[in-house]
Amino acid sequence: MSSTTAKQNCWGRFELERSGRGLWRIGPLTFWIERTDDEWRVATRSGDDPWVDAFSVECPIAGAAEGPPDDVAWHRFGFRNVPTAVVVAPRVADRAVVSRPEMPVTLPPGQSGRYYVGSPAWVDVRPEGADQPILDAPTWRPSDTWFGTTQEGSLSYSTRTRLRRDLSKLPRLRQRIITPVQIENEAADSLVLERLSLPITHLSVFEAEDGYLWTEPVRLRRESSEETGAVEIGGGPPTEARGAPRLSGPRDKHDDVFVSRLFGTLFE
Amino acid sequence: MSEWSSWIDSLRALITDERLVMALRAAAVLVIGLALATIVGRRLGAVAEHRLDRQAGMIAKRAGFYGTATLTVLWVMGELNFSLSVILGTAGVLSVAIGFASQTSASNLISGLFLIGERAFVVGDVIKIGDTSGEVLSIDWLSVKLRTFDNLFVRLPNETMLKAQVTNLTRFPIRRLDLQLGVAYKEQIEAVRSLLLEIADKNPLCLEEPPPLIIFQGFGDSAVNLQFSVWSTKENFLRLRNTITEEIKTRFDAAGVEIPFPHRSLYAGSVTEPFPIRIVAEGGAASGQRRD
Numbered sequence: 001m002s003s004t005t006a007k008q009n010c011w012g013r014f015e016l017e018r019s020g021r022g023l024w025r026i027g028p029l030t031f032w033i034e035r036t037d038d039e040w041r042v043a044t045r046s047g048d049d050p051w052v053d054a055f056s057v058e059c060p061i062a063g064a065a066e067g068p069p070d071d072v073a074w075h076r077f078g079f080r081n082v083p084t085a086v087v088v089a090p091r092v093a094d095r096a097v098v099s100r101p102e103m104p105v106t107l108p109p110g111q112s113g114r115y116y117v118g119s120p121a122w123v124d125v126r127p128e129g130a131d132q133p134i135l136d137a138p139t140w141r142p143s144d145t146w147f148g149t150t151q152e153g154s155l156s157y158s159t160r161t162r163l164r165r166d167l168s169k170l171p172r173l174r175q176r177i178i179t180p181v182q183i184e185n186e187a188a189d190s191l192v193l194e195r196l197s198l199p200i201t202h203l204s205v206f207e208a209e210d211g212y213l214w215t216e217p218v219r220l221r222r223e224s225s226e227e228t229g230a231v232e233i234g235g236g237p238p239t240e241a242r243g244a245p246r247l248s249g250p251r252d253k254h255d256d257v258f259v260s261r262l263f264g265t266l267f268e
Numbered sequence: 269m270s271e272w273s274s275w276i277d278s279l280r281a282l283i284t285d286e287r288l289v290m291a292l293r294a295a296a297v298l299v300i301g302l303a304l305a306t307i308v309g310r311r312l313g314a315v316a317e318h319r320l321d322r323q324a325g326m327i328a329k330r331a332g333f334y335g336t337a338t339l340t341v342l343w344v345m346g347e348l349n350f351s352l353s354v355i356l357g358t359a360g361v362l363s364v365a366i367g368f369a370s371q372t373s374a375s376n377l378i379s380g381l382f383l384i385g386e387r388a389f390v391v392g393d394v395i396k397i398g399d400t401s402g403e404v405l406s407i408d409w410l411s412v413k414l415r416t417f418d419n420l421f422v423r424l425p426n427e428t429m430l431k432a433q434v435t436n437l438t439r440f441p442i443r444r445l446d447l448q449l450g451v452a453y454k455e456q457i458e459a460v461r462s463l464l465l466e467i468a469d470k471n472p473l474c475l476e477e478p479p480p481l482i483i484f485q486g487f488g489d490s491a492v493n494l495q496f497s498v499w500s501t502k503e504n505f506l507r508l509r510n511t512i513t514e515e516i517k518t519r520f521d522a523a524g525v526e527i528p529f530p531h532r533s534l535y536a537g538s539v540t541e542p543f544p545i546r547i548v549a550e551g552g553a554a555s556g557q558r559r560d
Contacts, residue, residue, distance in 0.1 A: 141472045143471070143474065144473060144474070145475050146442055146475050146499065151441075152441065
């Protein structure tokens with residue numbers, strides 16, 4: 001029971017005895033997990049500030065049991081044979097994320113650039129061996145945004161951070177995931193990049209040695225003047241996090257190369 | 269023993285009676301045919317719903333059932349030795365009388381075909397017609413059935429639907445919420461605009477794109493009138509309307525932005541007596557003093 005008490009990394013496998021309770025603080029998200037005779041219980045509380053630098057776990061909670069405030073409700077999950085441990089892992093967002101550069105960027109024909117997109121991590125908690133998570137919540141809930149026209153398009157999340165060429169300008173927090181994006185303009189005309197929709201649900205999450213989270217690198221090739229492009233997803237962690245272990249897989253399956261609507265112009 | 273053999277004889281005579289055999293065969297065809305029609309209708313409906321949508325499923329289900337049922341009825345009439353030409357002839361004579369009697373039904377029936385073909389709304393959409401809003405439960409031969417939000421069942425004749433203006437609230441994936449606001453004349457409009465944009469930015473249900481819109485609506489009697497327009501998905505529309513209204517009130521109160529109520533200046537006029545004023549002591553009765 002006490003083997004995981006002092007564990008500092010919030011991700012991984014955590015054992016709890018009956019009536020044991022753990023507390024995680026990951027960015028603005030705080031959650032409690034409790035094991036009873038026949039249930040796992042989860043309670044969450046979300047903060048408003050996405051830039052809270054918190055990353056701690058206490059499992060099991062030592063001393064007087066610190067529980068969630070009274071206004072936070074427990075969600076209960078019943079099991080025939082209650083697993084003794086839970087696995088906590090970061091995941092990518094459950095929809096595409098849309099990011100925009102600080103100012104529109106023009107890529108002339110034949111040119112390319114490497115950019116970085118930051119997005120909040122989701123927390124996936126599942127009892128060991130279970131197929132379904134008992135918690136799949138964002139560390140911070142981004143705003144919705146629409147990618148398309150008012151008559152058709154897709155619901156996405158808007159990243160609070162800009163699409164950056166310089167990695168050091170992205171806020172580095174352990175509850176955020178960075179995706180390197182290589183954009184190549186192979187079309188005959190220039191690409192004016194105002195918004196980029198990253199199909200992040202197809203990506204895995206890796207944890208670098210310094211604890212920061214990364215996804216595979218993504219290569220976006222624009223081959224014609226259409227707003228669609230070919231998406232190629234790298235086979236492992238990016239060079240910036242070489243050798244980083246994979247903590248979770250993609251939400252959606254994908255082919256090595258697929259076509260997606262990526263480059264958005266603003267609404268007319 | 270003789271009673272028993274006579275009973276057997278009468279039963280044998282009954283079985284060899286052609287009319288009974290014919291009727292039994294027709295009944296069997298009818299029962300099996302209608303059962304088959306139900307199965308065919310359900311199957312077709314399920315496949316169409318799975319591959320297309322609920323409305324296509326409903327149409328396929330009916331087409332399957334009525335098509336098979338019609339074939340069954342024709343078969344049954346054949347079994348009963350009815351002549352189809354005689355029936356059609358009789359129908360021709362009756363059709364004039366039936367036509368006059370069923371003008372409304374025929375109109376609704378044809379209107380229903382147009383409604384289904386035009387696809388201005390489909391089963392599952394939320395529509396508004398006149399003062400009635402609700403979810404479309406079915407588009408039938410004669411009428412459209414709605415379930416209102418207070419869980420009432422409303423039947424609207426197809427002919428009415430075809431003639432009336434129908435607003436489909438869920439046709440497009442996103443909707444714009446227009447809030448009419450009034451702020452006091454003393455407020456800085458630019459500061460109010462920044463505050464509203466910040467409120468929209470912090471509400472996760474409010475779409476970042478298309479961007480929120482603030483439109484100056486004019487100088488009102490008591491306030492500067494603004495329209496604050498924000499977008500949301502059709503599913504989150506009501507939640508956004510509730511949350512953002514609450515947030516505007518909270519943030520305006522916190523920032524000291526006044527939402528004025530109508531002001532009225534009462535003028536007694538030069539020829540009328542001044543208003544009497546009574547001074548009331550704290551916690552006590554009126555002093556009865558009169559000041560002109």
